[in-house]
Amino acid sequence: MARFCTAVAAGVGIGIVAALMGVAGGELLIPTIVLLFGVDIKVAGSLSLMVSLPTMLVAFARYSRDQSFQVLRGNTRFVLVMAAGSIAGTVVGGLLLGVVPSAALIPILTALLLASAVKVWRHQ
Numbered sequence: 001m002a003r004f005c006t007a008v009a010a011g012v013g014i015g016i017v018a019a020l021m022g023v024a025g026g027e028l029l030i031p032t033i034v035l036l037f038g039v040d041i042k043v044a045g046s047l048s049l050m051v052s053l054p055t056m057l058v059a060f061a062r063y064s065r066d067q068s069f070q071v072l073r074g075n076t077r078f079v080l081v082m083a084a085g086s087i088a089g090t091v092v093g094g095l096l097l098g099v100v101p102s103a104a105l106i107p108i109l110t111a112l113l114l115a116s117a118v119k120v121w122r123h124q
Contacts, residue, residue: 006036011051018055019062027116030109041105042097 014028029051033044063069072079 003037010036015055019059027113031113034106041102041109 010032014032017028029048030041030044033039033047034041039047
């Protein structure tokens with residue numbers, strides 16, 4: 001029961017942050033799943049994808065109602081290029097999943113999160 005309550009509380013917190021920032025919450029989900037529940041980082045990544053999907057659908061519905069997606073029209077080329085790169089990266093990452101050890105992924109994720117935190121902190 002404690003694990004269930006912790007998962008609900010973490011989900012609510014991540015959902016709030018994700019909605020406020022307009023993201024799916026993946027940058028918070030993987031560390032939360034790994035740190036709070038002791039799940040392997042590869043499994044946490046898969047769980048994050050499954051949890052992010054409904055979050056993205058709700059956020060998409062919410063943001064599309066108040067014209068928040070107007071910025072996409074002015075950045076169509078950027079969106080298409082990033083989406084194509086993301087799809088290609090997902091395919092390559094899926095192929096590497098059985099090759100790259102979990103122990104190598106944790107420092108990479110840590111470095112990415114730290115770099116992101118510094119960049120966001122300095123953003124004006």
